[in-house]
Amino acid sequence: MSLALREKLIFDYSRPGRGARGQWPPVPAGAAPEGIPAGLERRTRPQLPEVSELDTVRHYTRLSQLNFSIDTHFYPLGSCTMKYNPRACNAAALLPEFAGRHPLAPVTHGQGFLACMYELQEMLKAVTGMRGVALSPLAGAHGEFAGVAMIRAYHRARGDLARDEIIVPQAAHGTNPATATMCGCVAREVAVGADGDVDLEALRAVVGAKTAGIMLTNPSTLGVFERRIEEVARIVHQAGGLLYYDGANLNAILGKVRPGDMGFDAIHMNLHKTFATPHGGGGPGAGAVGVSARLLPFLPVPIVERGAEQPLYRWLGERELPQSIGRLTGFGGNAGVLLRAYVYMRMLGREGMRRVGEYATLNANYLSARLQQVGFEAAYPQRRASHEFILTLKRAEQDYGVTAMDVAKRLLDLGFHAPTTYFPLLISECLLIEPTETESKQTLDAFVAAMAQILREAQEDPEQLHGAPHRLPVRRLDDVRAARELNLIYQEAGG
Amino acid sequence: MSLALREKLIFDYSRPGRGARGQWPPVPAGAAPEGIPAGLERRTRPQLPEVSELDTVRHYTRLSQLNFSIDTHFYPLGSCTMKYNPRACNAAALLPEFAGRHPLAPVTHGQGFLACMYELQEMLKAVTGMRGVALSPLAGAHGEFAGVAMIRAYHRARGDLARDEIIVPQAAHGTNPATATMCGCVAREVAVGADGDVDLEALRAVVGAKTAGIMLTNPSTLGVFERRIEEVARIVHQAGGLLYYDGANLNAILGKVRPGDMGFDAIHMNLHKTFATPHGGGGPGAGAVGVSARLLPFLPVPIVERGAEQPLYRWLGERELPQSIGRLTGFGGNAGVLLRAYVYMRMLGREGMRRVGEYATLNANYLSARLQQVGFEAAYPQRRASHEFILTLKRAEQDYGVTAMDVAKRLLDLGFHAPTTYFPLLISECLLIEPTETESKQTLDAFVAAMAQILREAQEDPEQLHGAPHRLPVRRLDDVRAARELNLIYQEAGG
Amino acid sequence: MPFIPHTEDDEREMLAVIGAPSIEALFDEIPANLRVQSLEGLPSGLSELEVMQLMAARARADGRPLCFIGAGAYEHHIPAAVWSTITRGEFYSAYTPYQAEASQGTLQSIYEYQSMMARLTGMQVSNASLYDGATAVAEACLMAVRANRRSQAARILLPRSLHPHYRAVTLAMTLNQDLTFDTLPYVRDAGHMSVDSLAVHDGQDITALVIQQPNFFGVFEEVDALTDWAHARGALVIAVVNPISLALLKPPGEWGAKGADIVVGEGQPLGCPLSSGGPYFGFMTTRMQHVRQMPGRIVGATVDADGRPGFSLTLQAREQHIRRAKATSNICTNQGLLMMAGTLYLALMGAEGLERVAAASMARTAELVAALTAIPHVRRAFARPGFHEAVVTLERPVAPVLAALAQRGIQGGLDLADYYPELGAALLVCATETKTSADIDAYASALSEALRSARAA
Amino acid sequence: MPFIPHTEDDEREMLAVIGAPSIEALFDEIPANLRVQSLEGLPSGLSELEVMQLMAARARADGRPLCFIGAGAYEHHIPAAVWSTITRGEFYSAYTPYQAEASQGTLQSIYEYQSMMARLTGMQVSNASLYDGATAVAEACLMAVRANRRSQAARILLPRSLHPHYRAVTLAMTLNQDLTFDTLPYVRDAGHMSVDSLAVHDGQDITALVIQQPNFFGVFEEVDALTDWAHARGALVIAVVNPISLALLKPPGEWGAKGADIVVGEGQPLGCPLSSGGPYFGFMTTRMQHVRQMPGRIVGATVDADGRPGFSLTLQAREQHIRRAKATSNICTNQGLLMMAGTLYLALMGAEGLERVAAASMARTAELVAALTAIPHVRRAFARPGFHEAVVTLERPVAPVLAALAQRGIQGGLDLADYYPELGAALLVCATETKTSADIDAYASALSEALRSARAA
Numbered sequence A, B: 001m002s003l004a005l006r007e008k009l010i011f012d013y014s015r016p017g018r019g020a021r022g023q024w025p026p027v028p029a030g031a032a033p034e035g036i037p038a039g040l041e042r043r044t045r046p047q048l049p050e051v052s053e054l055d056t057v058r059h060y061t062r063l064s065q066l067n068f069s070i071d072t073h074f075y076p077l078g079s080c081t082m083k084y085n086p087r088a089c090n091a092a093a094l095l096p097e098f099a100g101r102h103p104l105a106p107v108t109h110g111q112g113f114l115a116c117m118y119e120l121q122e123m124l125k126a127v128t129g130m131r132g133v134a135l136s137p138l139a140g141a142h143g144e145f146a147g148v149a150m151i152r153a154y155h156r157a158r159g160d161l162a163r164d165e166i167i168v169p170q171a172a173h174g175t176n177p178a179t180a181t182m183c184g185c186v187a188r189e190v191a192v193g194a195d196g197d198v199d200l201e202a203l204r205a206v207v208g209a210k211t212a213g214i215m216l217t218n219p220s221t222l223g224v225f226e227r228r229i230e231e232v233a234r235i236v237h238q239a240g241g242l243l244y245y246d247g248a249n250l251n252a253i254l255g256k257v258r259p260g261d262m263g264f265d266a267i268h269m270n271l272h273k274t275f276a277t278p279h280g281g282g283g284p285g286a287g288a289v290g291v292s293a294r295l296l297p298f299l300p301v302p303i304v305e306r307g308a309e310q311p312l313y314r315w316l317g318e319r320e321l322p323q324s325i326g327r328l329t330g331f332g333g334n335a336g337v338l339l340r341a342y343v344y345m346r347m348l349g350r351e352g353m354r355r356v357g358e359y360a361t362l363n364a365n366y367l368s369a370r371l372q373q374v375g376f377e378a379a380y381p382q383r384r385a386s387h388e389f390i391l392t393l394k395r396a397e398q399d400y401g402v403t404a405m406d407v408a409k410r411l412l413d414l415g416f417h418a419p420t421t422y423f424p425l426l427i428s429e430c431l432l433i434e435p436t437e438t439e440s441k442q443t444l445d446a447f448v449a450a451m452a453q454i455l456r457e458a459q460e461d462p463e464q465l466h467g468a469p470h471r472l473p474v475r476r477l478d479d480v481r482a483a484r485e486l487n488l489i490y491q492e493a494g495g
Numbered sequence C, D: 001m002p003f004i005p006h007t008e009d010d011e012r013e014m015l016a017v018i019g020a021p022s023i024e025a026l027f028d029e030i031p032a033n034l035r036v037q038s039l040e041g042l043p044s045g046l047s048e049l050e051v052m053q054l055m056a057a058r059a060r061a062d063g064r065p066l067c068f069i070g071a072g073a074y075e076h077h078i079p080a081a082v083w084s085t086i087t088r089g090e091f092y093s094a095y096t097p098y099q100a101e102a103s104q105g106t107l108q109s110i111y112e113y114q115s116m117m118a119r120l121t122g123m124q125v126s127n128a129s130l131y132d133g134a135t136a137v138a139e140a141c142l143m144a145v146r147a148n149r150r151s152q153a154a155r156i157l158l159p160r161s162l163h164p165h166y167r168a169v170t171l172a173m174t175l176n177q178d179l180t181f182d183t184l185p186y187v188r189d190a191g192h193m194s195v196d197s198l199a200v201h202d203g204q205d206i207t208a209l210v211i212q213q214p215n216f217f218g219v220f221e222e223v224d225a226l227t228d229w230a231h232a233r234g235a236l237v238i239a240v241v242n243p244i245s246l247a248l249l250k251p252p253g254e255w256g257a258k259g260a261d262i263v264v265g266e267g268q269p270l271g272c273p274l275s276s277g278g279p280y281f282g283f284m285t286t287r288m289q290h291v292r293q294m295p296g297r298i299v300g301a302t303v304d305a306d307g308r309p310g311f312s313l314t315l316q317a318r319e320q321h322i323r324r325a326k327a328t329s330n331i332c333t334n335q336g337l338l339m340m341a342g343t344l345y346l347a348l349m350g351a352e353g354l355e356r357v358a359a360a361s362m363a364r365t366a367e368l369v370a371a372l373t374a375i376p377h378v379r380r381a382f383a384r385p386g387f388h389e390a391v392v393t394l395e396r397p398v399a400p401v402l403a404a405l406a407q408r409g410i411q412g413g414l415d416l417a418d419y420y421p422e423l424g425a426a427l428l429v430c431a432t433e434t435k436t437s438a439d440i441d442a443y444a445s446a447l448s449e450a451l452r453s454a455r456a457a
């Protein structure tokens, strides 16, 4: 293909003395770095690329074309909520006044911005049923950290010092146990029953005087709603623990049921999932946290408050919130991401918010039903799908030697991003599929057709699948070699 | 390829009742179209696509990936000056205050904008050596129209009513004779000598009492500088005619020689070529015109004037310029394009302007020399190339049956946009190649390598070339069928 | 400097290959006396930082006033997705799609555009854009002369209620082509043409009648009767329409018994920012029978060598690069990127969205007119209903009143004194869906205040 | 509503396939008592037009003041090409590149970023970004504890001249991990740490020493001596650096005899708008020997099944999705798009451009300090030279002076009263290449005026 399918490295464009000179600032008289004490100066220039502006734009434009993305492909990546990222949100966040505002600017130069932040806090409270919200955590895992840190601070404030166990279900996302560790806790797994719900007996067995709390998503990473959540809450609360809600799956229940009403004490929201801010090829995110009344004093700073007189909005910091777990970010959070989420929520409004959960759920249940019709096996066929569901390819693996990875890679060939594979670890050869509410029935039908084709190929021509992808810029990559012969930065040939 | 290489029509996404509802404005109370008199209402809705915002973004994003462009490919399209379009120009033109300004807004709400336009006029005068400039023509051909219309007005104002012939060289661009016709003139061709310069004898023979003027580009569409331009000017002026300069090739001589100094009376500039505004897949352009003293009174309106008191800048219209050829545009011209050109010119400045011509010429001469080294035949090997040059594939055609079209299509396979083919008509099997100053030596060398490969293929495997392109979203298209079985708009299947 | 990638090594190596001692030597065919000595009058170059600071300061100077001017350019909401998509490099920095295989993105988009515009106007074919609405009218007149083989006169009837700039451009662009233009009056207190007044042209050889709907005053014309009148006399009908209004108004293809023959207009309302007058795009649609007389590019669907569907420019034998002096027009570069904006706008809005934009604009204008005419001595000029513009008259000259409003950041409309002196102190106002009741109140109270202080002065 | 494409037909057909009577029925596993009855507190939805009008109004309210605040976030020129490229849908709307074959664009960009950051800092490996500069310091401390196997103490020395927010974040994020932090004083009138003052730590088991260069006051630290001191005691050195300054300053890889061990910092100056504090990106580079202790994603070059070069995420066994409770960090989503901005920024600037940005910023700050200290009673707090920030002291409390400046649209710097009360009325000011002499004059005269009227009052 001569539409860009191979692109050399930016360093390959570099030639000594070349440069995008229009970008170089005029250097005022006397700008030579005389102020730098002897011995502190850089002796050799860093070998950054020396390229023209055209080289740079062309290179990264061509590179971009090697990506799948929401804007180009259906992207049913379970647990990731890859929905449409409205362009208006980006446009609003990049308005020059917002983009140019310094984080330490006086609040008098930020009442417009702060009004958005305050209202975002309020909307997130309303939609989750929590009592307080802090916007500063920078992603989901960072929100988890804040949540568990608040739980620890709560116990500590009560002098309840032994609680250093965090319970996580078997199928939990990796960030949950990793967060427990970062908060100095031990992660203890609790089993999940055959129906996908937490095994209450196992839970009762594991809770106790050392229980700091439990981290749950609901619907769980198995794509089903934890039906006995009230019982779970009762068991944990009675044992003296608190409940943490991993909000990665909030999209499923938006407008339908609220974590606060289910009994959760702390929660993070992935605004980059539920509230449609872009994932940017890896980030940024925003992991706002919400809390029940008992955790209110411990929220991380800063928080926006609305007062009675001008300037109406102001920041609350350590001074105003002395029990806070403190500051988790250099400044107030990923404000640009928060602005995007704010715009999105204002566009949805009350009615739209409810429909998100409804149509995300409709799409998942439809896709699950259709895929079962064409011969795939659902992990929990007796359960309602939430906004996502799991297929297991155990049978295909046994019968034809075709793995979930093979199916995923072949889907790429057919123009669809792959679902999440091999997560949750509980289900063997699994695909976790999340279509989101912004995709149409026609797109889902096209995906079903591709999956049906793959199932035929699995029977008739499994080699085709093992070798996939065939039509992408690269075929399957050698990850083992990547990890063994670490090549992590560019070295000049012979250098 | 599953990176987007096939894309259905937007209508194929349409489903009755679907829509990007976030874009629909709130309709105020009583907005029903009662005000429309009976019989004037639309009875059936136009069948526009009914698609979601995601459908739309995804569809056009995928479509975009089917294009070659400056931002993705080397694009040596002769006569078109496909140089880098700086992104800053776009950003400046789309600043909300500029983008939102109404064309009939009072000048008090536009002094910033008008200052840019005034300075643009002045800079264009300086760089072309003309006495006056009007910015309103909307593209090169529109500027040509303005120029020839001014020439006619000039003769008419002098009572010299018989002059209705416009001389154009054989190799002229199609817009030149077409413009002559639109101005009610007869286009008369004048021959070009074997060295590429106008045949002066032929010119002397064709000028006379009916001569309104001559339209020339210099350097010409043959890629060479018209060396006896002063003699040409003398002959035409002595015959009572005026000289029109087609500015399409201004890039070649920017900062080196000025049309005004060569004796031209009228000139258009393609700001979308020389001054780097984007071509947008077909437009917009901006075809500002410049004139010598004799044509000053006839410039099209409006023009920006700088006065002595506030508001400093104002428009001049028919009232102030009673001899003007009048208004050629609904409003003041392609202001957004003009702003982009203004920013570009300010970034180049005096020094940068001169370098444009220098490096455009260096690149063309280098590429010509290299291509001749690898076996291609230049149309004017004894001449300096200007910013572009012509190869003729006459020999390849005779020897291997390989045409300029074959070479062009094969270049697409190899990741380069094709040069201009079969223009000028004077040279058989020609490729008109214009690399522009913004491309690096390394890109030119890669192009030479591709051309050398094609020459080898012409000898060894001409079928390969006749069948090209092989690696694009479509193979060679059936233009004959397109023109015979006209399918110009989408019809619903069975509709 | 800023955009030239050549290093000193590059330059040296390239000159060696060429066999030239210096870059200067490459210009040795240019007579020495013609060589530029200095470029006086050009400032020295700025970095991107400096130029952006300059432009930001100039933009700030212009401000963001509240705009109630229409008159052919309209402030509508532009979905953010429109410009973020069309400024993608692959659209923004591509040339005209002459190499079809490398331009399917642009070509297919044009085909989709043509389809949408044909449907919106009720016609069968569309070109890929002209410069703007005004030049499109001029081109339509020239096209009508070519297309109407029964007429010898090259006589076009132009209403006085046509946008005065369209008239001016049409005259300027056809000046040397021996066309005759007759002006049709409007009914003084209704603001539209009456079929009765056409009687003076009965028996004439008329090539075409131009009808603008809604007309420059925003008023609705009696398009059916006018169309039938023209067709009965062998004249073609050129419709000049606002594309947004077509969501609510009968499309030109259905005017009268047979429909208009050529439809043109300004595409700006479809996703193009006001931007001090451009870039916009002119659109033109017509019936299949006239397609070979149509100026501008046209895309057709076809198949490739393997029989797969694809798109290419077609009927190029009408165009200057093939037909040269005999071409239908000299147009070459058109307004492609703006046409793309229109295409995305129409796709995002759909028929229902467009209907809402039109209805909201009409309603806001009605609200505006009600608010203004509630002020003493402010009156509607015309009785007949209209779309999203209206003429109001004041008791005193408009210019100083507008200047007073401008001082308060309000652009109060277009003063018609120069264009239609017969209307007295007349002001053309417009409100689209972008105006809120608060905006309208702000205007009304500022106007009332301005008039009060003018009276006091 | 706005982003959901389902038609009534779609919904009906889909429910039929599922075999459910209604969408509501799909939620029947949720206990009825938990179902949300109403969403009080949420406003109703806005169209894009309305929300953009709202946001434009709010933005206008914030204005565009002249900013002389630095303190960890810096106003630099951002080339227009940076954001027009990274907001392309293919970058903007992609997920983390877990499916390598469908993400080569992102993966190769990260590899290029890693290479540039390693070169800029003088280290051997880089990750693909952390949240921000502050959390990067916290992660570096945790990493040092893992990496320094010789040390048992988990004791980190933190300078008081480190950005106070970085200190606060480091404490908050390591609170439950049993680390000990000792604070290192700065020399009162020089503003930097002295090696002599470290003597009190001699003989201690020290895990790591943190050095910020330039430090929070903008002052240069004696990095060589400090690094050698730490290494001599078996401590690792964590360098916290401003990436722009590295164009001029010795890279951490060359500090002292052996170089720093872990380098972190705030990536914001590289192409990220100030944006009220984020999104920015934290960077981290280190030596190859520590790569398995590094948190965050890493991309490696490899080959595909046909032996062609390609890129994929590597060393994932450090990360939470594989290693779970034993991962190096819980970080998952990072700041990918901002890292892309940094990559484009570095490519566009190159070493020479970066050098000029750094030099211009230093020069502007020198100019600013000269202009401010020309005002009576305004003094430099520290004698030692620095980069593009400086502390000045006033004769009276800073807060009301800053408020007076803010009234004139000038953000005069950061009041240090809460952070460093020992400095008295101290103000941290900054000027980058974006400030002109006119801007500096405007600030100086506004300050002089504000001080005069404060004295008068």
Ligand SMILES: Cc1ncc(COP(=O)(O)O)c(C=O)c1O
Pocket (backbone or CB within 6 Å): A079, A080, A139, A140, A141, A142, A173, A175, A176, A217, A221, A246, A248, A249, A270, A285, A287, D331, D332, D333
């Ligand atoms: C279930 C679950 N929990 C937590 C996270 C972590 O969120 P983030 O990536 O924003 O840190 C994710 C995201 O991948 C997730 O899917």
Ligand SMILES: Cc1ncc(COP(=O)(O)O)c(C=O)c1O
Pocket (backbone or CB within 6 Å): B079, B080, B139, B140, B141, B142, B173, B175, B176, B217, B221, B246, B248, B249, B270, B285, B287, C331, C332, C333
């Ligand atoms: C030599 C020459 N003259 C005139 C033109 C017409 O310019 P435009 O396309 O801007 O109308 C062109 C552009 O293609 C050209 O190459």
